[in-house]
Amino acid sequence: MPNDHIFDILQKELAGKSATATKEEVGKVVSVGDAIVQIEGLPHAVFSEMVEIVKWPEANSKPVPALLLNLEEYTAGAVVLGDDTTIQEGDIVRRTKKVLSVPVGEALLGRVVNPLGHPLDGKGSIQNKETLPIERPAPGVLDRQGVSTSLATGIKVIDATIPIGRGQRELIIGDRQIGKTALVEDTILNQLNEPEESRPICVYVAIGQKASKVAQMVEELERRGAMDYTIVVAASASDPASLWYIAPYAGCSMAEYFRDKGKDVLIIYDDLSKHAWAWRQIALLLRRPPGREAYPGDVFYLHSRLLERASRLSEEKGGGSLTALPIIETQLGDVSSYIPTNVISITDGQIYLETDLFGKGQRPAVNIGQSVSRVGSAAQNKAVKKVASQLKLDLAQYEELAAFVQFSQDLDATTRKRIDRGARLTELLKQGQFEVLPMEEQVCILFAANEGALDAVPLEKVRDFEKRFLEHMRTQGKDVLKDIQESKDLKDETQEKLKNILHGFK
Amino acid sequence: MVHRFKEQVVKRGDIKLFGSIVKEFEKRWESRNGTMACVVTPAQSQVKKKVKEELRSQGYTVKEEVQEQLIGGVAVFLGNDYLIDNSMRGRLRQLQSRLLK
Numbered sequence: 089m090p091n092d093h094i095f096d097i098l099q100k101e102l103a104g105k106s107a108t109a110t111k112e113e114v115g116k117v118v119s120v121g122d123a124i125v126q127i128e129g130l131p132h133a134v135f136s137e138m139v140e141i142v143k144w145p146e147a148n149s150k151p152v153p154a155l156l157l158n159l160e161e162y163t164a165g166a167v168v169l170g171d172d173t174t175i176q177e178g179d180i181v182r183r184t185k186k187v188l189s190v191p192v193g194e195a196l197l198g199r200v201v202n203p204l205g206h207p208l209d210g211k212g213s214i215q216n217k218e219t220l221p222i223e224r225p226a227p228g229v230l231d232r233q234g235v236s237t238s239l240a241t242g243i244k245v246i247d248a249t250i251p252i253g254r255g256q257r258e259l260i261i262g263d264r265q266i267g268k269t270a271l272v273e274d275t276i277l278n279q280l281n282e283p284e285e286s287r288p289i290c291v292y293v294a295i296g297q298k299a300s301k302v303a304q305m306v307e308e309l310e311r312r313g314a315m316d317y318t319i320v321v322a323a324s325a326s327d328p329a330s331l332w333y334i335a336p337y338a339g340c341s342m343a344e345y346f347r348d349k350g351k352d353v354l355i356i357y358d359d360l361s362k363h364a365w366a367w368r369q370i371a372l373l374l375r376r377p378p379g380r381e382a383y384p385g386d387v388f389y390l391h392s393r394l395l396e397r398a399s400r401l402s403e404e405k406g407g408g409s410l411t412a413l414p415i416i417e418t419q420l421g422d423v424s425s426y427i428p429t430n431v432i433s434i435t436d437g438q439i440y441l442e443t444d445l446f447g448k449g450q451r452p453a454v455n456i457g458q459s460v461s462r463v464g465s466a467a468q469n470k471a472v473k474k475v476a477s478q479l480k481l482d483l484a485q486y487e488e489l490a491a492f493v494q495f496s497q498d499l500d501a502t503t504r505k506r507i508d509r510g511a512r513l514t515e516l517l518k519q520g521q522f523e524v525l526p527m528e529e530q531v532c533i534l535f536a537a538n539e540g541a542l543d544a545v546p547l548e549k550v551r552d553f554e555k556r557f558l559e560h561m562r563t564q565g566k567d568v569l570k571d572i573q574e575s576k577d578l579k580d581e582t583q584e585k586l587k588n589i590l591h592g593f594k
Numbered sequence: 595m596v597h598r599f600k601e602q603v604v605k606r607g608d609i610k611l612f613g614s615i616v617k618e619f620e621k622r623w624e625s626r627n628g629t630m631a632c633v634v635t636p637a638q639s640q641v642k643k644k645v646k647e648e649l650r651s652q653g654y655t656v657k658e659e660v661q662e663q664l665i666g667g668v669a670v671f672l673g674n675d676y677l678i679d680n681s682m683r684g685r686l687r688q689l690q691s692r693l694l695k
Contacts, residue, residue, distance in 0.1 A: 098693075101693070102689070102692075108680075108685075109678060109679065109680035109684075110678070110679050110680075110684065110688070111676060111677070111678045111679075112676070112677055112679070113675060113676060113677075114671075114674075114675070114676065114677040115674060115675075116674050128625075128674045129673070129674035129675045130675070131675045144677075145634075145661055145663050145664055145669070145681065145683045145684070146663060162626055180677070
């Protein structure tokens with residue numbers, strides 16, 4: 089009989105244990121609505137504690153988790169992190185005596201989870217005992233060091249003109265449907281080009297995104313083998329606002345686990361404007377006073393405390409880094425509204441995507457003039473630095489002269505040349521989705537452009553030239569590519585070799 | 595203060611409800627102060643009487659409630675703040691959580 093076997097196990101497990109009377113602190117639900125519950129009781133509950141709402145004494149009611157956000161003399165306000173339709177007045181609220189925590193660890197890699205760490209991908213439960221609270225203090229001044237290594241995005245225009253360093257916070261800002269998500273997706277994919285020991289772990293936090301979009305992205309990442317080092321934290325559009333609110337903090341704690349182990353981590357918050365909306369909704373329902381655009385007073389602190397957790401740790405602390413790429417969606421290019429200005433001032437620079445450029449076919453639609461990286465060339469390696477300085481100069485001169493393009497007949501030869509060069513460079517900086525380039529190939533093609541190899545190529549043939557040249561490099565210039573990749577520098581003799589290859593290629 | 599409250603109620607024409615207002619106030623007051631105890635048992639219970647006497651001697655106002663789902667034993671709510679659970683259902687739940695660990 090199989091039953092006897094089970095009885096045996098039960099008897100062994102439970103020998104010497106007894107269930108006795110328990111005394112516990114409870115509360116009672118006095119009102120519920122819009123995912124907010126008011127609770128009476130819970131005399132010793134602490135702020136941001138997880139509580140469970142149950143039907144007492146029913147046996148099979150599933151506890152609904154909630155997060156305490158308001159503590160008053162006799163009552164407490166909590167947001168429900170789940171389905172609030174089953175909660176009734178008079179339900180019992182149990183303390184868990186834990187502040188809100190999420191599972192962390194290697195087991196999460198390659199998984200899609202919700203902000204509470206529950207799997208959404210149907211690959212079974214996550215076998216992990218370690219947890220971290222979602223709200224953790226940011227590293228202090230002494231625990232940090234300056235940003236000095238680059239985080240390659242694989243996108244020419246960004247790596248050359250707006251370099252991102254490991255441990256930096258770089259905002260990606262632009263209107264809807266302009267390729268913000270495509271840009272970060274490429275960045276995740278490009279980490280495949282990094283050597284495995286220094287490959288950053290990626291955490292993608294989707295806040296209020298369509299579930300179909302997230303599914304599509306996960307599928308794409310999986311197909312290209314990028315899910316092995318990626319965690320996706322998804323609070324989709326139909327999830328309650330409370331989950332949107334905790335999603336970035338939960339994702340950040342999952343990322344910090346790896347950072348504290350001395351690894352490099354990249355975290356993407358897609359996007360923080362929806363996060364601010366969620367917090368506005370919760371704060372208004374908790375009856376906190378509204379401020380500008382009806383956002384609560386702490387909406388700046390909401391994002392500053394989150395982004396301050398991005399850091400490059402000192403060697404004593406393991407030397408890990410957490411790079412944050414928050415995304416902000418603007419309305420009609422308005423970067424001067426409340427949330428965009430807040431986040432611009434918090435981050436170390438922004439990548440500004442523009443509708444006009446997108447419409448003109450410039451993709452990624454990065455406006456180089458308006459984008460900055462405050463860490464700057466400190467985050468570039470020598471090879472890129474050497475080719476990028478000339479590129480930046482040429483582009484800046486082109487911007488200045490671009491207004492005269494119409495009357496190009498009347499211009500003198502040098503000005504014409506500059507305009508031609510600039511137009512070709514702009515053309516060269518176009519890059520399709522999923523066409524990420526490793527650092528050494530970027531260096532080669534930009535070097536070729538600086539050498540004037542593109543000047544004789546008709547404008548519409550530039551991208552074709554690039555493709556053929558890189559193909560040629562992969563076959564004929566393997567040693568050059570390898571040298572740049574290993575030394576991360578463009579030495580004089582390598583430059584000579586590269587020139588020779590360039591002359592031989594037409 | 596009580597006088598002013600009475601005036602307000604008269605003004606609103608709700609003086610007929612004054613009795614139930616006072617009753618409701620007493621109930622709230624007791625549960626806030628934690629001096630209201632609610633004894634929950636199944637319909638047939640030997641311990642109910644003893645528990646009630648004990649609670650009364652400690653200065654609680656005692657209320658009782660019948661919940662068949664407890665199966666056996668007794669559970670006591672002290673105000674809104676504490677739950678002392680010695681019911682069969684509570685013990686079974688302890689067992690369940692221990693086995694799931």
